[in-house]
Amino acid sequence: MAVEALSSYLLKADDASFHDQVYDALAEALTEGVFAPGQSVSLRTLASGLNVSPMPVREAVRRLIAEKALELQPSNKRLRVPSLSEDRLHQLAKARSWVEPELAAIAAIKATPELVDTLKEEDDTLMVALSKGDVEGYMKANHAFHFHIYKAAHADLFYDMARTLWLQTGPFMRVVFNKLGTVQLPRDHHQELIGAFAARDADTARKAMAEDIAEGMDLMVEAVRA
Amino acid sequence: MAVEALSSYLLKADDASFHDQVYDALAEALTEGVFAPGQSVSLRTLASGLNVSPMPVREAVRRLIAEKALELQPSNKRLRVPSLSEDRLHQLAKARSWVEPELAAIAAIKATPELVDTLKEEDDTLMVALSKGDVEGYMKANHAFHFHIYKAAHADLFYDMARTLWLQTGPFMRVVFNKLGTVQLPRDHHQELIGAFAARDADTARKAMAEDIAEGMDLMVEAVRA
DNA sequence: CCAGATGATGTGTGATCACAATTGCCGGTC
DNA sequence: GACCGGCAATTGTGATCACACATCATCTGG
Numbered sequence: 432m433a434v435e436a437l438s439s440y441l442l443k444a445d446d447a448s449f450h451d452q453v454y455d456a457l458a459e460a461l462t463e464g465v466f467a468p469g470q471s472v473s474l475r476t477l478a479s480g481l482n483v484s485p486m487p488v489r490e491a492v493r494r495l496i497a498e499k500a501l502e503l504q505p506s507n508k509r510l511r512v513p514s515l516s517e518d519r520l521h522q523l524a525k526a527r528s529w530v531e532p533e534l535a536a537i538a539a540i541k542a543t544p545e546l547v548d549t550l551k552e553e554d555d556t557l558m559v560a561l562s563k564g565d566v567e568g569y570m571k572a573n574h575a576f577h578f579h580i581y582k583a584a585h586a587d588l589f590y591d592m593a594r595t596l597w598l599q600t601g602p603f604m605r606v607v608f609n610k611l612g613t614v615q616l617p618r619d620h621h622q623e624l625i626g627a628f629a630a631r632d633a634d635t636a637r638k639a640m641a642e643d644i645a646e647g648m649d650l651m652v653e654a655v656r657a
Numbered sequence: 658m659a660v661e662a663l664s665s666y667l668l669k670a671d672d673a674s675f676h677d678q679v680y681d682a683l684a685e686a687l688t689e690g691v692f693a694p695g696q697s698v699s700l701r702t703l704a705s706g707l708n709v710s711p712m713p714v715r716e717a718v719r720r721l722i723a724e725k726a727l728e729l730q731p732s733n734k735r736l737r738v739p740s741l742s743e744d745r746l747h748q749l750a751k752a753r754s755w756v757e758p759e760l761a762a763i764a765a766i767k768a769t770p771e772l773v774d775t776l777k778e779e780d781d782t783l784m785v786a787l788s789k790g791d792v793e794g795y796m797k798a799n800h801a802f803h804f805h806i807y808k809a810a811h812a813d814l815f816y817d818m819a820r821t822l823w824l825q826t827g828p829f830m831r832v833v834f835n836k837l838g839t840v841q842l843p844r845d846h847h848q849e850l851i852g853a854f855a856a857r858d859a860d861t862a863r864k865a866m867a868e869d870i871a872e873g874m875d876l877m878v879e880a881v882r883a
Numbered sequence: 884c885c886a887g888a889t890g891a892t893g894t895g896t897g898a899t900c901a902c903a904a905t906t907g908c909c910g911g912t913c
Numbered sequence: 914g915a916c917c918g919g920c921a922a923t924t925g926t927g928a929t930c931a932c933a934c935a936t937c938a939t940c941t942g943g
Contacts, residue, residue, distance in 0.1 A: 448734075448896065450719075473924060486897050489925090493676075493716045497723040499817070507905065508674075508925060522814040529755050588748040591725070592818075674926065699894065712927050715895090733935065734895060 437465075437480040449487035454494055456481060461500050461512070462597055463570060464605020469514035472501075500598040515603045517655055523600055524648035530592045531577070532641040535624065538584040539636035542628040546583050550576060550628065554621045566608050576621060580628075580640075600651075607654040619643050663691075663706040676713035679703075680720055687726050687738070688823055689796060690831020695740035698727075726824040741829045743881055749826055750874035756818045757803070758867040761850065764810040765862035768854040772809050776802060776854065780847045792834050802847060806854075806866075826877075833880040845869050 440456035447455075457477070460466060474492065478485040492510065495501040502513045513519075538546075553576040560568030574597070581590050620639040627636035666682035673681075683703070686692060700718065704711040718736065721727040728739045739745075764772075779802040786794030800823070807816050846865040853862035 450896080475923075475925095484898050485925095486899090490715065490719045490896090493719045494723040497720040499814070503925085509905080510925080519814060522812055525759070526814060526818070533751070586748055588725070588745060588752060592752070676926080701893080701895095710928050711895095712929090716926090729895085735935080736895080 450490040453487050454491035462601040466512045468603045471511040498595045527596050532637040534581045534584045535640035536633040536637040538580045539633040547629045607651050676716040679713050680717035688827040692738045694829045697737040724821045753822050758863040760807045760810045761866035762859040762863040764806045765859040773855045833877050
């Protein structure tokens with residue numbers, strides 16, 4: 432994977448420290464599947480790719496390791512992107528199937544018309560990407576759709592759990608979606624979700640989100656098995 | 658809190674890197690409530706308390722921040738132990754009430770006679786501590802009891818979620834228990850759990866664990882509210 | 884006697900150097 | 914041509930230094 436392209440993920444925010452910026456950049460890159468599962472990376476390579484010294488990268492990476500978005504190979508002590516086992520995928524699916532519906536339910540209660548509008552927009556851009564076969568655009572829009580909801584729940588701990596879970600799911604999501612193509616991508620239950628938020632119906636939101644995730648993860652389990 | 662006493666938490670394991678040892682030491686100290694909520698700490702202080710340079714402490718602390726066991730004050734950018742809000746406590750309670758019963762259910766299916774024996778022993782030492790009014794002993798034994806179960810589930814992701822949640826619950830658990838004294842400490846549902854593991858009954862294990870946690874967390878919510 | 888300025892101390896952050904271990908490459912041997 | 918030994922480059926880790934900023938104490942001026 433082109434490490435040189437990493438610098439484009441660095442957004443200028445002078446108030447934030449370097450390692451925070453580096454963390455954000457790497458987190459986004461991982462979530463969007465820039466890195467392949469099993470790919471090995473190195474502090475110095477990342478550092479030069481991001482035009483910073485290895486120091487802030489070390490701290491950002493340490494955090495990503497804590498979140499299991501990266502790992503140190505036990506033998507080498509060398510850095511790499513985790514390759515996903517079917518067992519771990521199942522655990523991720525289970526965890527996501529609990530956390531994210533929960534967030535959806537909380538958000539539904541607190542839902543505002545503004546949120547509903549935003550979600551409609553995000554869903555539109557998602558549909559456009561879907562029809563154009565744009566995998567990257569689909570992933571970005573889908574990510575945005577979900578996390579606008581989660582953010583609206585104002586439940587920091589759950590939000591962060593969801594963020595971490597996506598961080599771990601990201602690297603091979605890309606692989607799976609590239610293999611499948613957008614044709615087979617699920618239509619999701621986004622309309623159902625939007626309706627639930629408009630009606631502030633927590634139960635429907637929870638159920639719709641649960642099904643949305645279950646379908647998506649089933650797709651990945653199938654793809655990984657092959 | 659006496660930072661000098663920190664070195665006793667450092668267990669000699671030459672194969673592990675310094676920052677791992679430092680992390681383990683700080684994690685255990687946090688789980689056992691050595692640090693008070695809201696207490697501010699510093700890299701150099703911790704480093705000298707652990708007889709290492711600030712470098713490995715930085716990485717260990719970075720990881721603990723990622724796990725929300727420590728935090729950087731937004732104003733100062735200074736390090737401190739998070740003080741717990743009632744809202745966050747509720748989220749912790751909800752998360753624990755899902756993850757840990759789940760782990761108990763998985764562990765029950767895989768339970769061995771050895772596990773049951775170990776749990777019986779742990780419960781005995783817990784009862785002894787309880788009768789002696791030994792808060793610290795109670796907390797250690799309770800921790801050991803729960804995590805022997807979770808370990809037996811062999812579900813890394815869930816195990817780590819539980820570990821992180823305890824890390825966050827630790828600092829003020831001590832405060833609450835000190836305030837309450839061992840007299841009011843819940844008898845727990847440990848016997849029920851042991852029975853479920855002996856019978857490899859997942860549903861009973863899940864239910865018993867759920868009640869165990871619910872009661873414990875209710876106690877803390879009450880104490881925090883006061 | 885007290886308030887506000889000023890210095891000293893402590894803080895997190897980042898860069899750089901040193902080091903042991905591992906990896907990868909290149910040339911030589913069988 | 915395949916295999917193996919040895920050297921160079923790369924890796925993560927830890928220590929140390931420099932810096933900007935916040936905090937706290939002290940001192941000065943009113």
